[in-house]
Amino acid sequence: MRALSSVVAFAFVACAHEGGYEPVVSGGDAKRGRQAIAELECGACHQIPGVPGAWGRVGPPLAEYRHNVYIAGKHPNVPDVLVRFVRDAPSLAPDTAMPAIEMSDTQARDVAAYLYSLE
Amino acid sequence: MPSFIHKPRRKVVLLAAGALGLVVLGALSASVVLLSGAYSTAATTQHFKITHRLLDAGLRFSVRSHASGVKVPDLAREGMLERGAACYRMHCVQCHGAPGVARHPAGRGMLPIASSLAQSAREWPPEWLYYVTRKGVRMSGMPAWEFRIADEDLWSTVAFLTRLPFMTHQDYLDLHAESADFSCRAPTEMRHDALHGDVKVVFRQYACHACHRIEGIVGPKSRVGPPLVDWPRRKYVAGVLPNTEENLIRFIRDPQGVSPHSLMPKLDVGEVHARQMARYLLASE
Numbered sequence: 586m587r588a589l590s591s592v593v594a595f596a597f598v599a600c601a602h603e604g605g606y607e608p609v610v611s612g613g614d615a616k617r618g619r620q621a622i623a624e625l626e627c628g629a630c631h632q633i634p635g636v637p638g639a640w641g642r643v644g645p646p647l648a649e650y651r652h653n654v655y656i657a658g659k660h661p662n663v664p665d666v667l668v669r670f671v672r673d674a675p676s677l678a679p680d681t682a683m684p685a686i687e688m689s690d691t692q693a694r695d696v697a698a699y700l701y702s703l704e
Numbered sequence: 705m706p707s708f709i710h711k712p713r714r715k716v717v718l719l720a721a722g723a724l725g726l727v728v729l730g731a732l733s734a735s736v737v738l739l740s741g742a743y744s745t746a747a748t749t750q751h752f753k754i755t756h757r758l759l760d761a762g763l764r765f766s767v768r769s770h771a772s773g774v775k776v777p778d779l780a781r782e783g784m785l786e787r788g789a790a791c792y793r794m795h796c797v798q799c800h801g802a803p804g805v806a807r808h809p810a811g812r813g814m815l816p817i818a819s820s821l822a823q824s825a826r827e828w829p830p831e832w833l834y835y836v837t838r839k840g841v842r843m844s845g846m847p848a849w850e851f852r853i854a855d856e857d858l859w860s861t862v863a864f865l866t867r868l869p870f871m872t873h874q875d876y877l878d879l880h881a882e883s884a885d886f887s888c889r890a891p892t893e894m895r896h897d898a899l900h901g902d903v904k905v906v907f908r909q910y911a912c913h914a915c916h917r918i919e920g921i922v923g924p925k926s927r928v929g930p931p932l933v934d935w936p937r938r939k940y941v942a943g944v945l946p947n948t949e950e951n952l953i954r955f956i957r958d959p960q961g962v963s964p965h966s967l968m969p970k971l972d973v974g975e976v977h978a979r980q981m982a983r984y985l986l987a988s989e
Contacts, residue, residue, distance in 0.1 A: 604827070604829075605826055605827035605828055605829060606826045606827070606869065652826075652827075654820070654822045654823050654826055654869055655822075659872065660872060661869060661870040661871065661872065662869075663870060
């Protein structure tokens, strides 16, 4: 796990521009992600800029999400982990209050892409 | 006609007088704040937000500019990550903490607080990390590590830092265990190249000025050790040895060896630096 995550991480760092690490979700589309977030009602629990009605205070606010260092305080905030987490949080953080949410792999990628697009 | 010439000049004079008045007023009010003791130097009094943001931005701009010429070597070489982890364990975790690992007590109440490096390493390119690690940060607790860590291992530390944002607690513990046999190398003679030509930096990096007042070196007015001013007129080194270059070097390198029970500790000063110091002192008028 460590070796793998280090290799993945290093690949990301190596291609990051001067401003630092920029997470990019392969196959994710931020525009579709915004739509998916509205449909899946993520805003019931999270504050999400750009999504009407997303004012929830149950979970943490998701503004500037790509600057967060960790996901759920347990995992490095990198695309592969986030894609998994938005869809099946309990598999990565068994004690989390966030439920698994039914969505396709594409939807998960889109959602992650949108979250990473937030300034 | 004359009014045509005089009016603008009068304006300039008035403006200059006004500006001068403002400067004087500013200096006066600053003096009042300073002398009254109203300004708090307590580490419990945080900077204003604007001051904090300005210091942050200043650091960023300075580092960006100063690190621009730095060439990053291959950071994936064998053993680099483990060596970097060893350096981190030895010199960094105390103030910066690690994933799931608390800072030592001294690192918790610092002002400014030492940054969480998982964040810094996520946002800063390797050359910035190298520069800050090597040179330290003035007016913070961050020393210039180039004097304690060999250059290769400054880069090992950077190699480690670039992975840090992507480590879980368990990753960190695993690496900690895997790197148990690695050590962080010190520079052979405290980066002699970097110090060459500026003996004042040499004195400061061995903390000489913490105890001695030294001719030409800005520092606290310390009286722990004797003042090192007007040194050529002194007859003895530590009241024991005749004041010659060689004796001075001997004492600087091994105070208690020369003078048992001396309260001056051995600071691992190398031959080259001891000679630089001795010559500087013996040349000071």
